[in-house]
Amino acid sequence: MSVEEVVVIGAGIVGACVARELSKYENLNIKLIEKEIDVSCGTTKANTGIIHAGYDDDPMQYPVRAALCSKGNALWHNMVEELGLHVNWCGSIVGATNEDEITVLETLLKRGITNNVPNLKLLIGEEARRLEPKLKNLKAALYAPTEGTILPFEAAIAIVENAKSNGVLPVLETEVVNIEQKNGGGFLIKTSLGDFKADWVINAAGLYGDEVSKMAGILRTNNGVSIEIHPRRGEYWIFPSEYGSPVRHIVFPTPTGATKGILLTPDPEGSLLAGPNSEELSSIDKEDKATTRIGLNEVYKYITEKWGPILPPKNKCIKNFAGLRAEPQHGDFIVEGYERCTGFINAIGIRSPGLTSAPMIAKEVLNLMAKQGFRGKVKEKWNPHREPIPRTLFLPYEQRGRLVSADSRYAHLVCWCEGVSEGEIVEAIKRGARTIQGIGFRTRAGLGRCQGMSCQSKIVEILSRELGIPPEKVLLKSKGSEVLTCGIKDLVGVFNEPN
């Protein structure tokens, strides 16, 4: 049987899951092409990280979301184990504070049952407040025990590592600029790094999914909706674990409009996320991840007015950030193939709950390929596992001893807030970290209380040594984000007299 060439465009959570799913099959040559220097640099790195239960998506209005989300949730329960991910299966509540809202909860409960969400419960009064004693004005709650939180960047990185061990080739720092359909089938993918041949192209380019789709000549969905992706921004506050989370579950307000509202989320590391709000960006700038005073205040005020003064003071914030939702025209995922362009499959418009749905989107992509004649044979030996980078400090005594005697750098702590060793950082670089952010995503170095102000210089030194580049070339997160400018004496030679 001949080998088929597959190009997956975009190494976010969707592209990662698709690549991993494809890697289960024989005779595929899979390339995961990503324009950034690392995987998970798009929407996947900045979101709430919730594995939703799936009661929220109306099957009439958003059939694709409704079909994929709850199944995606079930797949994640298995995947976090296979991949050794940090997870907090804390469950969620949608909280109602008045009678009208309780009616909405009833609708959500019914919808959840339609969408096959397991174990949903509507709790009234005391029963609801017992779950969240600090939310004094809680009148009722829709409780979804299958919900939880993961670290989305860790997940995407782990999935790509696992896919790599099953034969997928990640091609980073390579932007797809055009897609040519060859006569007699197949594609030529034009990139900043040269051309790639492909029998199958899966578009998982996130916010740029519309542009990539256009390259293949697909401007409308099979239902005739124009394919346009708009950025919709959400801003967050993160408060570190040392202040203790006021809530034990993910807490949603009762939904009113297009989004799930501004929520409280305990992350797997014990930090508390407050956000996101929802701002339609007037600009077409798909990189505008700036936080704003107005947006951040909106989030803080909303939570405080809704639930009372339960957030830590603003100056205890560990980090503010913003993410961009890839919003399609009609609000539903676009996961489809096209008769007019066989072999090209879109997996775009993956707004929320895209993280949750991603593993199921990947399975759907395989279905679509099968419909177009893909007859792949499942590998006999496929490795579902990925070893996480050991967190030395938190290992049992024996294990830690073994690790340290094999490599003493595991006993040299570099990041003091999170307790990350040099050994872990070097291992992260071996696994593909190229930037300070890449190290943070893989080890948590620099993500703690002091946000890297004590360890960043040491990490720059390690990156410089391991990558064989001068310190002034070390990047924070992307090309052009050098932390240092030049040698200490490089400017003073052209000293200007002060006035």
Place this chain on the structure above:
Amino acid sequence: MNQINTHLLIVGGGAAGLAAACKAYEEGLDNVLIVEGSKELGGILLQCIHTGFGLEYFKENLTGPEYMQRFLDKIRKYGIQVMTQTMALKIDSRSRYEHIVTVSSPEKGFFNIDAKAVIMTTGCRERGRDELNIPGDRPAGVMTAGTAQRYMDVYGYLPGKEVVVVGSGDIGLIMARRFSQEGANVKGVYEILPYACGLRRNQSQCLKDFGIPLHLSSTVIQINGKKRVESVIVSKVDEAFNPIPGTEEEVKCDVLILATGLLPDTRFPKLLPEGIGLKIDPGTGGPIVNDLFETNIPNIFAAGNFLLVNDTVDDVTIQGEVAAISAAKALADKSPVDVDWKHAIVGEGIRFVVPQMFSGNKDVCFYMRVTRPAENVFIEVPEVDKRFFNRIVRPPEMIKLVLSEEQLSSGNLTFKIKPSTSFLKAAEPIQIREGRTYKEITCIVCPVGCQTMVEMVGDQVREIKGATCTRGIEFIRQEAVCPVRILFTVVPVENSSSVKVLPVRSDKPVEKNLLNEAYRRLATCRVKAPIQAGDLIVRDFPCQGVNIVACRTVLS
């Protein structure tokens, strides 16, 4: 797990830790161990290459590295045991004389140190961007002053060419000067408060000398730049520190330096969830201590910036010594201490008082800060009817008050601010006369910082107007006739893998107007290890009779 034993363990080898170790040895303790998480001892002093250290303790004007070197030399002479790259992770205090400290080092792995007493001197950390809630992009080039200082004066790299500094405390002012010395363009220092926070000396020698503008009641409200900082938006603020619409202005820059305050570094106990159970004073952010500098855990002492954020290293050193003397006593005399501790109560206008408890059995130096600036006030201790007059008090300047055993024996004491009715004579309005030449000079001899006008006849001083006392006259005269400064900078070290740059200084003050040219000419200077502190680096530079010398020792 492997275990070693020591009598006194010192956690953190900065100024406080070094002083504590030396003093403990001098008090007769011979089993003292310092663990330091970094590669080198010295802590923050390693990166503070400017002068202004040791004015009280050594009665000399030293650079940070020189100050540090004096203690390092003693540590070596006394043969005190030191473990570097050894990070303390947790303390399990089993009894007054048994503290099991878990540490890790690449050399020895994870192991326990069983100490009879512990002094914690782990310093402080800076406030970062997110604690200030500055919105905008999240590019490279936003960093705290300490991080920038480390990049420049320990690693030998410049983190930017066009600089905006937030915060007018000493650290912000000193970094503004450091960037200027290395040829960067400092666009301005922005301070949210209506007054500058740093010492007069630094306001004058860091900003005025380099023509750097200081903007009061102003702050950065937005950061722009997707990859690297491209500009910031600055704005005036109102009394409640809210930005005033319409006053926004964009300032182009490629690095934003945050110098907005320090907090004692209590991360160490936070690292592992169990912590060590130190009781924290919300006023200082550091542990609550008695006049032995002992925390709520018996025989665990605290000193330096871990105890409270200090202005000067001299105070840090003294605190280290007090803790060491206390530890030595505790170890010599094992009888249980049963003291009825009295409390220092924080009264009107005061933010904190350290130590928070005292025995009344000895004299105590209390450290305190006020909540807001005030002129002509008393620090009052009503219980013993004591008042101490202050011409000027400001939150950035620590107040020290020594009370005698006798005054302390009565019971709890309250410290508060009380306005004075007997005003000191205010400076007379200065009359400028037509046709005469004046120089405007700020006196930096004391915190009052008089703005003086010096009338010149040729290059001689004829009259000084506006000084409210005579102590400053000598300084003012010198500034008017021929201002001088100590030259200090770093010089790249060519052949050392551990030390990238050598801090150097001039052994005598240099005429101010020679400095810029001197910094430029020194840019090409390179040195080779080994180097001893005090070694001659350049003779007769930048003028006859002045030499450039090394501030620290670098072994090969």
